[in-house]
Amino acid sequence: MQITYNTSNVKKMNMELIRVVIKTMPGNTKAGIAAVTGLSHATCNNLLNEMVVAGEVLELDKENKSGGRPSQRYEYNSNFFNILSLYIDNDSKKTALRYAVFNLIGEILEEEAFYKEHMDYQSIDDVIAQVLQKHPVIKAIGIGIPGVILKQRFIHTCDVQSLSDCPMANHLEKRFGIKTLLENDMNATAIGIYQEQDYEEEASIAVMTFIKDNFPGSGIIVNGHILRGYTNFAGEIAFLPYDRTRQQMEEMLSESSTTLPLIVKSISSMIAIINPETIILTGTLITENMLDEIQRQVEEVIAKEHMPHIIFKESIHKFYLKGLMTISMNNLSGSFKAKL
Structure with missing residues (x-):
């Protein structure tokens, strides 16, 4: 699929560049961010101001200089919103729903497992509803499925038979109003391991x-x-x-x-x-x-x-969760990264 680089897409890519720099180099100034990203000072200034107003970026104490006007420093707001990674674990005798809530720099805020005698769509719906009560700023959900997934939306076949032929992503988005992606269990794990190794x-x-x-x-x-x-x-x-x-x-x-x-x-x-x-x-x-x-x-x-x-x-547990988090974050940010 060809990507059309219109004004909206270019803005999304530029904002993603700024996010990456602020996450990896906290405390940087506008001039520093512009230098690393290659963006113009004007573009960097406008986008940073917009992100500060939205609450996505925080202003820190100004940089101390020996002479000259002190420069504003910036830090990413890791709790601007959260991401829910959830997967079906059918490795043991009793099927489990395992989940973790991540902030935007990949830190786990909560991790839990629910064991189910019977697994179906309603089981997943109920767990998500419980998690959202505790973490209302979740803006993206990634769900790992042991089966064949079509376009990250529809469960075609699944090792848990009651979930086969289920348009789960559409159902959950309609129910909760949160962007939701489905991913095959091994794809998510491979992405998590790849990210962890940092090749x-x-x-x-x-x-x-x-x-x-x-x-x-x-x-x-x-x-x-x-x-x-x-x-x-x-x-x-x-x-x-x-x-x-x-x-x-x-x-x-x-x-x-x-x-x-x-x-x-x-x-x-x-x-x-x-x-x-x-x-x-x-x-x-x-x-x-x-x-x-x-x-x-x-x-x-x-x-x-x-x-x-x-x-x-x-154990692939941490890699599985990290892979789901990565996929969800890329989807929500509108990232055009070639990888994954």
Whole structure:
């Protein structure tokens, strides 16, 4: 989709530049912000004044100078509004809704989990309503779903069957009047890990999960861009040609000892297709002590010079939440960042 750079879009991009500088360099002056962003002093002055009036930017004590007029310093108001990240966790026997409320510099203000015997749309609606009572300045919601998501709005298929074919984002926006995005669980996790690692150059990584009694999935970032595919089906590695029926795969995914052939084939396929520098493995069917054997068997198929770093993450919880926060913040700010 082509982006039209009209006056409104240019203003949004310029304001985002100022946000980034003030968040990372608190206490800077208009002249300093203009120098870092490359914006003119007039543009910087007008946009900063607008952000101060709105309450998004705070004025600090003026800069002390030995001679000359002291310059106003600025700081980002991290609590201008909050972001809610919420996801469905079906890794354990009892399904849970886990959430965190973030401020605008990524600090967690509250984190909680609600365990549900039965999960449906109303369960999510009820939790969001409770959180909004405590945090009324939430302006964006990101929800992680273990399934296929269409255009970050509609749940096509979901591991929680009662949520399949649900236009959840539209329902929630109508109910609460808050911008809402849906994201596949592994895509959100991959984004969170990518942000956490803070790669200096655009990198390619894959997160692959193998959970007991669940089909595997993955989130893929290629050269700094999340890979969604034509119909948001990218990463659904459960549909690779494993030369086994779905019933046979289900039997293999019931125990760690029988899952290894699927793991090795999945990793080998991922390396051959996207050639990542890192593959992160997670899920209840994988343990740290399996990595050497996984590496050995993959190297029987893939030459060593093409092998990525293969690492294990026992918990992806913080990365999942951070990924949802990042997606929501980018959506709300109107950011035109190429990454993610």
